[in-house]
Amino acid sequence: MITASERNVLVVRFNSIGDIVLTSPVISRLHAEGYKVHYLTKKVFSELLENNPKVGQCWVLEDSLSKVIEELSDHSFKFVIDLHNNYRSKRVCKAISAPTYRLSKERIGMWLLTNFGIRNTSGRHIVHRFLDVLSPLRLSSRSEKLEFYTESESIEYLALPEEYLAVAVGAAWSTKQIPTAKQIEIIEQSKWKNIVLLGGPDEKEMADEIVSGTSKKITNLVGDLSITQSGLVVKDASVLLTGDTGLMHIAAAVETPTVAVFGSTHPVLGYTPFTDEKNYYIIQNESLGCRPCTKQGKSACPKGHFKCMLDLDFKDLVTKIDKYI
Helix, strand or coil: CCCHHHCEEEEECCCCHHHHHHCHHHHHHHHHCCCEEEEEEEHHHCHHHHCCCCEEEEEEECCCHHHHHHHHCCCCCCEEEECCCCHHHHHHHHHHCCCEEECCCCHHHHHHHHHHCCCCCCCCCHHHHHHHCCHHHCCCCCCCCCCCCCCCCCCHHHCCCCCCEEEECCCCCHHHCCCHHHHHHHHHHCCCCEEEEECCHHHHHHHHHHHHHCCCEEEECCCCCCHHHHHHHHHHCCEEEECCCHHHHHHHHHCCCEEEEECCCCHHHCCCCCCCHHHEEEEECCCCCCCCCCCCCCCCCCCCCCHHHHCCCCHHHHHHHHCCC
16 A cells, blocks of 8 residues: 555656657656656646646746756655656656656667668557556556546637537647648538647648648637647547647547548557547558658758658548548
């Protein structure tokens, strides 16, 4: 039995939306064993943890890592789960001086794959690799389900249609974004009458171009919602069209059918939707030897042609999103 003084554990993952959602099974397993889970992340992503009732306390990194470390040092942790494994997370672990269990990043294997096409990685899903970190603890809980909590937000005021296609217009990196012209083409060819656009403030220009380029009825929410509110829109959607994005992983957590387009990244990297395979489709250019050219995405195609997106035939994609009407 865990005593009160031994209940506190710290999980560290600084970013991003999708990655934090993908750590939710780790939180669930620790919580099920009676641990009080503290979680350290960047301020911009903190709402993903603050809404989770299995997180006892969310610590946020804003400008100063030293300040956060000083605050954390006032607490006693039984152990730390480092799911980031970078310079900053290692600084935190060293300062806390508690036993640390750390994610193995397979850096050499990823470098060989993205630079030379040499597959020398496990290819296992990142959720399973996150859970591997807990293996030495021999926890009895075996939960692997993604979780996404929305209790503090509401979207009733949006008065959205009962059925709609949600579209994530952007992504964290340009090479993971479905080109705007292609999105317009897909929306125009689709039988969906109600389209809802989602994205952050940096994607407003893309969304405006989509709205002006299509004759369909568009509800443009890009830049207007919190992460949690966007997640609620995805939850209520009939289907989500997206690139390799955080909203794709939220859709997996809330079991919304998804059609995901992979450009510069690739399923072999282990970041496919973590849900029933019948609940999603992946569209990708199978004929390119230069994929994946990156693990996380790039600001531009390193070869200058961007064929991974531009050469895709989206007819099959349209058929797949239309099956949910």
